Amino acid sequence: MNRTIQLIRGKTAPRAHAELPDGSYEEEWGRLGFSGTVSHLYHKHPPTGWTDIDGPLKPHSLSPLAMNRLDGERVVFLENSDVAIGVQLVIADWNYYFRNGEADELLFVHQGSGNLETHVGTLHYERGDYLHLPRGTTYRFCPEELTELLTIEAFTAPFDIPERGIVGQHVPFDPSLIEYPTPDQTSVWNGDKSGKFQVKIKRLGAITTFTYPHNPCDVIGYKGDLAPWRINVRDFAPLLSHRQHLPPPAHITLISGGFVVCTFLPRPLESEPGALKVPFYHSNVDYDEVLFYHDGDFFSRSGIDAGMVTFHPAGFPHGPHPKAIQRTDKKTFTDEVAVMIDTRRPLELTQAGKAVENSDYWKSWME
CATH class of the missing domain: 2.60.120.10 (Jelly Rolls)
Structure with a gap:
């Protein structure tokens, strides 16, 4: 649906992913995997600033090559x-x-x-x-x-x-x-x-x-x-903008029934003054999100190495780790290569997956 009416209430940025109000943290609240209706929320504190998570909606970090x-x-x-x-x-x-x-x-x-x-x-x-x-x-x-x-x-x-x-x-x-x-x-x-x-x-x-x-x-x-x-x-030419961080649909490589495959590749980071250089906070309420880290410096995640996998279920609020935000201040380029699979239906960890899971991954946003 083509929506031209935009609600603006309270203190906001003039455009998405850039020039945030001082001291605020932007969260993208959207539907249909970044392709549907959306609002940008400006928080006083990071949406990942929890001190505990009690229940099944938790993120997962796996080392599948260790199996x-x-x-x-x-x-x-x-x-x-x-x-x-x-x-x-x-x-x-x-x-x-x-x-x-x-x-x-x-x-x-x-x-x-x-x-x-x-x-x-x-x-x-x-x-x-x-x-x-x-x-x-x-x-x-x-x-x-x-x-x-x-x-x-x-x-x-x-x-x-x-x-x-x-x-x-x-x-x-x-x-x-x-x-x-x-x-x-x-x-x-x-x-x-x-x-x-x-x-x-x-x-x-x-x-x-x-x-x-x-x-x-x-x-x-x-x-x-x-x-x-x-x-x-290496033969790919990723879409990018020097003024604004682009959402994952810009990097879709292939589609299938109930899921898409995206490829994140080396690229210059956003150079516009005030533009976010790291993925914005989001919950992706309609899709489960899986990332396989292939190569490079995965600057938006701490403690993640090549060959590892992160799995963020739909509705789990996530975004860059605190240390990642600090590391991007002087960074002008990212050399990371990763494969992402976003699924419309919920994914289940197999017993093999559970055996190589880092159960404390959810605490990494508290570091």
Whole structure:
């Protein structure tokens, strides 16, 4: 809905995220994940200035890469009926093919490089890649080095590139930079030690193994508009404004049923005098918010390192840590890289996720 009427009551800033009244703290109170109706509230104290939280609405900090995992094993730490978020370790060449028959997959390469052999050709992958595998893709990993993946499985709708509106189709990335595989029989696997080929198909949470006497990935050509692909985040051109901090929807990379995937990338910080340089306080009352920290200095969070995850449930008031605000005074650039998943339905921590949680994370705003 296009709303042109703006209520102004009491002491306010002349515009969002800049020139705040002296000593005040801005909170964005909005609907529909920063895309709906919104008001900006100016507090005397930070909305995160609590001394205790008694109840289930708490933030979570996880270290999923610390989980004990077998080679090739995917471990989910957050899930709902639309999406499952996990990590996967790949050490050696798979001696089987895998096909997800219940979800589209988006894999983010946190560490490592190698080849991803699919039924329509091979993609070489490296650190910082998104690997998009439509439901039904048959593939196997052949790593050149130890590979750590963030895995995002979409159950109710395929991944899609959102409409960009007035900014055009070439941000945050030019679609011509997407790489698709070409069938190449010279790179195809020759089977296990007995010369047989196994395809493990996941459906309704169970694995069924199909064994073939020949390589089932024997495609010599394909045409259409369904295929796996890869793109690296270094090829992205993030939207930004030197005058005002932009909300997360400006950084949406892909959309699916019930959730979006955003990519936060290195960028100059706001240089306009009086403009906020850190994310504003908010509660995001309609979406759960998950951040996977990939690289760089995560200046808005204290005690967060690469490979960690934060999970802020819908309605939880949050924003920069107190120390982060102090650190931004002379900062002109951020080099952080992070993947965010915002979900419309509530997420649940799995037992694996609970096992690697920092239960005192909620206290970090009190430091």
